[in-house]
Amino acid sequence: MSEVVAQIEEEEPEVDLAKADQVIDKYFDLPGNLMPVLQGVQDAYGYVPRKVADHVAERLNVYPSQIYGVLTFYAQFHLKPRGKFIIRVCVGTACHVQGAQRIKETFFNTLHIGHTETTSDLRFTFEEVACLGACGMAPLAMVNDDTYGKMTVQKVDEIVAKYSAIPLD
Amino acid sequence: MVNLTIDDKQVTAPKDSTIYDAARINGIKIPILCHDKKLKPFGACRMCLVEVEQMKGRQIPACTTPVTEGMIIRTATPEIIKARELVLELLLLNHPLDCPVCDKAGDCDLQNLAYEYKVDTNRFSDLKFQHEIDYNNPLIERDMNRCVLCGKCVRICDEIVGYGALTFIDRGIETKIGCEFEKGLDCEFCGSCISVCPVGSLLARPFKHKARFWALTNHNSVCGYCGTGCNLTLGVKDNKVLTTIYNDEQGFHKGQLCARGRFGYQFISSDKRLTSPMIRRNGRMTEATWDEALDLVASRLKGGNEVAALATARLTNEEFSLFRKMMLESIGSKNFDHSAGYAHSALSKGFVRSFGVSASPASVLDIQKSDLLLVIKTDSYETHPVVGFEINMAVKNRGVKLNILSDKRGKLSKLPGAKTAIHTPGNEVAVLNAICKAILDKKLEDSSAATIPGFAEFSKSLELFTPEKVAAQSGIPAETIIKIATDYASAEKALIIFPIGLAYSGHTESLASAAANLAIITGKLGEEGSGVLCMSEKNNGQGAVDMGFYPQDGGMTAQQILDSCVDGKVKTLFIAGENPLVSYPDSKKVKSALDKVEFLVVSDLFMTETAELADVVLPACSYAEKEGTYTSLDRRVQYVKPAIRKLAQSKSDFEIISQLISKIDGKESGTPAEQFSEICSKTAGYEGMTYSTLGNNGAFATTAIKASLVVPEYTPVVADASKLALVTGSVLYHNGTLSQHGEGPVHVCPEAYLELSREDAARLLINEKDQITVTSESGSLQLIAKVSPRIPKGVVFLPYHFPAAPANKVWSGTAVTMVSIAK
Numbered sequence: 001m002s003e004v005v006a007q008i009e010e011e012e013p014e015v016d017l018a019k020a021d022q023v024i025d026k027y028f029d030l031p032g033n034l035m036p037v038l039q040g041v042q043d044a045y046g047y048v049p050r051k052v053a054d055h056v057a058e059r060l061n062v063y064p065s066q067i068y069g070v071l072t073f074y075a076q077f078h079l080k081p082r083g084k085f086i087i088r089v090c091v092g093t094a095c096h097v098q099g100a101q102r103i104k105e106t107f108f109n110t111l112h113i114g115h116t117e118t119t120s121d122l123r124f125t126f127e128e129v130a131c132l133g134a135c136g137m138a139p140l141a142m143v144n145d146d147t148y149g150k151m152t153v154q155k156v157d158e159i160v161a162k163y164s165a166i167p168l169d
Numbered sequence: 170m171v172n173l174t175i176d177d178k179q180v181t182a183p184k185d186s187t188i189y190d191a192a193r194i195n196g197i198k199i200p201i202l203c204h205d206k207k208l209k210p211f212g213a214c215r216m217c218l219v220e221v222e223q224m225k226g227r228q229i230p231a232c233t234t235p236v237t238e239g240m241i242i243r244t245a246t247p248e249i250i251k252a253r254e255l256v257l258e259l260l261l262l263n264h265p266l267d268c269p270v271c272d273k274a275g276d277c278d279l280q281n282l283a284y285e286y287k288v289d290t291n292r293f294s295d296l297k298f299q300h301e302i303d304y305n306n307p308l309i310e311r312d313m314n315r316c317v318l319c320g321k322c323v324r325i326c327d328e329i330v331g332y333g334a335l336t337f338i339d340r341g342i343e344t345k346i347g348c349e350f351e352k353g354l355d356c357e358f359c360g361s362c363i364s365v366c367p368v369g370s371l372l373a374r375p376f377k378h379k380a381r382f383w384a385l386t387n388h389n390s391v392c393g394y395c396g397t398g399c400n401l402t403l404g405v406k407d408n409k410v411l412t413t414i415y416n417d418e419q420g421f422h423k424g425q426l427c428a429r430g431r432f433g434y435q436f437i438s439s440d441k442r443l444t445s446p447m448i449r450r451n452g453r454m455t456e457a458t459w460d461e462a463l464d465l466v467a468s469r470l471k472g473g474n475e476v477a478a479l480a481t482a483r484l485t486n487e488e489f490s491l492f493r494k495m496m497l498e499s500i501g502s503k504n505f506d507h508s509a510g511y512a513h514s515a516l517s518k519g520f521v522r523s524f525g526v527s528a529s530p531a532s533v534l535d536i537q538k539s540d541l542l543l544v545i546k547t548d549s550y551e552t553h554p555v556v557g558f559e560i561n562m563a564v565k566n567r568g569v570k571l572n573i574l575s576d577k578r579g580k581l582s583k584l585p586g587a588k589t590a591i592h593t594p595g596n597e598v599a600v601l602n603a604i605c606k607a608i609l610d611k612k613l614e615d616s617s618a619a620t621i622p623g624f625a626e627f628s629k630s631l632e633l634f635t636p637e638k639v640a641a642q643s644g645i646p647a648e649t650i651i652k653i654a655t656d657y658a659s660a661e662k663a664l665i666i667f668p669i670g671l672a673y674s675g676h677t678e679s680l681a682s683a684a685a686n687l688a689i690i691t692g693k694l695g696e697e698g699s700g701v702l703c704m705s706e707k708n709n710g711q712g713a714v715d716m717g718f719y720p721q722d723g724g725m726t727a728q729q730i731l732d733s734c735v736d737g738k739v740k741t742l743f744i745a746g747e748n749p750l751v752s753y754p755d756s757k758k759v760k761s762a763l764d765k766v767e768f769l770v771v772s773d774l775f776m777t778e779t780a781e782l783a784d785v786v787l788p789a790c791s792y793a794e795k796e797g798t799y800t801s802l803d804r805r806v807q808y809v810k811p812a813i814r815k816l817a818q819s820k821s822d823f824e825i826i827s828q829l830i831s832k833i834d835g836k837e838s839g840t841p842a843e844q845f846s847e848i849c850s851k852t853a854g855y856e857g858m859t860y861s862t863l864g865n866n867g868a869f870a871t872t873a874i875k876a877s878l879v880v881p882e883y884t885p886v887v888a889d890a891s892k893l894a895l896v897t898g899s900v901l902y903h904n905g906t907l908s909q910h911g912e913g914p915v916h917v918c919p920e921a922y923l924e925l926s927r928e929d930a931a932r933l934l935i936n937e938k939d940q941i942t943v944t945s946e947s948g949s950l951q952l953i954a955k956v957s958p959r960i961p962k963g964v965v966f967l968p969y970h971f972p973a974a975p976a977n978k979v980w981s982g983t984a985v986t987m988v989s990i991a992k
Binding site (some may be wrong): 024050054057061063064065066067068069072073079094 | 203327332333334335336337338340347348349350583585958
């Protein structure tokens with residue numbers, strides 16, 4: 001993990017704290033405001049940059065360590081920038097028996113990223129998930145809110161091509 | 170009290186206790202890893218499982234279950250033993266079995282429990298953790314591979330220290346303890362986490378591989394740094410103090426220590442200590458025998474008032490008392506003083522005129538019993554960290570309100586609900602007066618206030634201090650002043666706390682009286698949880714005042730002594746343990762005094778900057794090598810006895826002075842114990858004490874007060890808008906200049922710096938760690954810049970402990986010095 005952190009520190013661009021301040025101002029007087037603030041800043045930045053976490057700590061008078069504890073406890077928080085398109089591949093029981101492992105590996109090989117990793121152009125983030133709740137469509141993948149059932153290795157290439165064609169803003 | 174049965178024994182326990190506490194107070198031991206009596210129950214380790222009959226024999230954790238009437242508890246049934254064995258087996262599954270090289274071995278709760286429960290095999294197999302060991306700081310090693318996740322370090326850092334360096338990271342089997350973003354530990358380094366760690370995850374690096382735990386002999390002692398009077402246990406091997414050992418039974422603070430107390434012991438056995446007396450011959454320091462040196466010194470201790478003495482407030486009561494006797498009776502000089510003359514004036518002048526006694530009418534124990542604390546300067550945390558812990562606990566655990574008047578923010582400002590009113594530097598007295606004025610205006614004073622001597626004059630003097638006028642001057646809005654006044658007056662019990670010391674030249678008799686007035690007019694005195702607590706900087710600052718080691722009946726103050734060295738009225742100057750060249754204001758003045766005085770004797774542990782100018786240097790010994798008593802800031806008289814033999818040829822100041830007395834007038838001075846009985850026979854409050862009655866916990870000298878209202882002197886600070894207001898002070902890791910010889914504090918805070926606000930830094934284009942030059946009327950100084958959000962615009966803070974960049978080059982002793990800064 002410490003290597004990953006070193007990476008974040010190197011890569012982390014200057015962040016504009018004004019967005020974080022807006023979120024903090026909104027919840028400032030609410031008791032127990034840490035969770036909504038962290039969720040708010042994650043929505044604003046797409047992830048929780050370290051500088052923002054430190055800023056939240058200073059403004060809310062919460063130990064920075066405590067914030068980090070919360071950020072690492074909940075899977076919903078991300079400490080690294082995430083891709084524009086979040087690819088989720090189900091590896092739950094139904095999908096597993098239908099070959100989810102190969103779907104997953106094909107994504108890995110095509111995008112050269114692993115679980116919870118993001119491509120360097122910030123286009124794709126890959127996540128394997130335990131169940132997406134649509135076992136009838138196994139094996140299943142999702143890209144943001146779009147669902148792709150009955151996945152095949154060929155469809156992986158099609159999906160990657162489709163989303164690669166959309167310009168990043 | 171409730172009645173319950175533990176292991177077939179009828180016992181009683183307080184209603185609010187847990188099963189664990191009930192068993193402990195009744196002498197029944199329940200094994201546990203995650204519990205410390207200072208911390209809130211947590212229930213993490215599952216070692217303390219017990220069976221409660223009323224709960225259908227279920228196994229429940231003793232440490233989190235409150236007792237109820239008639240509970241029948243069994244702590245060691247075969248099922249419970251089996252459950253505990255399983256817990257240990259699972260812990261040992263991931264815990265590395267590297268006990269042979271672990272410094273914790275012998276003092277390790279996990280090791281001891283595994284031994285007690287004979288867990289010598291493991292039915293499971295799993296990998297050991299592969300966490301990187303944190304060697305990023307010089308004092309605390311963090312090896313998370315050994316961690317059992319009891320969370321005591323996380324909790325003590327939050328609940329008592331209030332720093333919050335550590336947290337649980339991730340969850341499930343991945344959980345580990347660490348700092349934010351997995352960075353290396355970078356905290357206050359009080360080492361509280363080390364003291365409570367049940368395994369070898371947190372270790373004191375200065376002690377690593379120095380000695381096995383069982384090879385150490387433990388010696389109870391009293392910390393030699395600040396005036397709090399913390400008790401500590403020194404771990405000694407081969408006549409060397411190698412570490413401090415945690416003992417949660419010790420002192421009011423239950424073994425809790427700060428960075429310098431825990432890690433600053435190295436000066437005791439330092440190889441830089443002076444080993445032999447030295448005499449300056451033909452301009453060079455040469456070694457001499459004690460007889461030569463003392464004969465020479467005795468021959469110069471003549472001429473009555475031509476002899477003067479300055480002492481550090483770290484001597485024992487016996488030494489102060491004997492020293493005073495030598496000055497008055499053997500030499501016939503009234504010219505002796507300590508702590509630069511002003512650093513004790515809050516007690517020796519301020520409290521004397523306000524309370525009729527030179528001591529605080531409150532104790533550290535009052536902090537947790539109070540309803541509201543009014544702390545003057547956030548530095549109270551830095552000067553007296555363990556008192557700071559008491560404040561943290563009072564605010565966090567007992568909901569005590571905290572109001573702070575300060576010229577900068579500090580750690581105390583971050584406590585929940587703490588209100589910090591920032592005033593421009595040097596205006597404490599005006600603000601306190603304005604608070605009194607607001608109280609009188611709103612008729613919130615105590616009904617007896619008007620009958621107190623001095624009331625009419627005092628209330629008249631307050632006309633100049635309306636909240637509105639003081640608001641303009643101090644920068645604190647009038648409504649804030651009024652709010653502080655109403656908060657203070659309406660609290661049932663309220664305590665005022667302020668530090669004194671060499672670096673706090675503004676904290677003198679006027680501040681003491683201003684604070685005393687506030688307590689007096691509101692009647693917040695004389696009961697538990699109320700009063701005024703003046704915290705002396707050094708470990709025997711209160712004792713020095715109690716022993717009368719300051720000028721009285723026309724004797725010269727420290728500053729007058731220095732002036733008289735220059736004009737020749739003082740011909741011999743005896744400096745015991747003080748290093749005025751670094752720690753007194755205005756180094757030029759001190760230097761010329763020490764250069765010009767005919768004969769300078771210095772007794773010290775080290776060849777200090779001051780000792781280098783001496784004609785005779787006498788090697789003194791540390792607190793760990795001598796017998797005597799120290800009086801803490803709240804007048805707890807505590808006995809210390811030698812933990813080690815005296816290093817090389819060093820002698821205690823008691824021995825030095827008694828031998829000088831015998832050389833001057835042939836009188837014998839007896840032992841420290843005899844001196845102490847003489848002290849007790851004539852010092853108010855000390856009556857009836859003896860070394861044996863002091864015991865391990867010491868005894869409080871009683872303080873009877875007679876309140877009067879005194880108009881405090883106040884000279885408004887003339888601010889210069891084109892310059893910055895420099896305030897001097899102490900940093901957390903240091904105390905006086907002695908801590909410069911403790912490796913621990915120096916590792917963490919090695920050099921002086923100038924702390925300035927973000928606004929000023931941006932305006933002057935100064936970045937963190939830039940080399941800057943500070944210039945005042947008295948001189949200039951090169952320093953490293955530290956940009957900090959806690960400093961208000963227009964103010965800079967300079968710590969004073971460092972000989973390499975002595976603050977006294979730019980600081981002439983005024984409370985506020987106007988300076989300019991250049992890169």
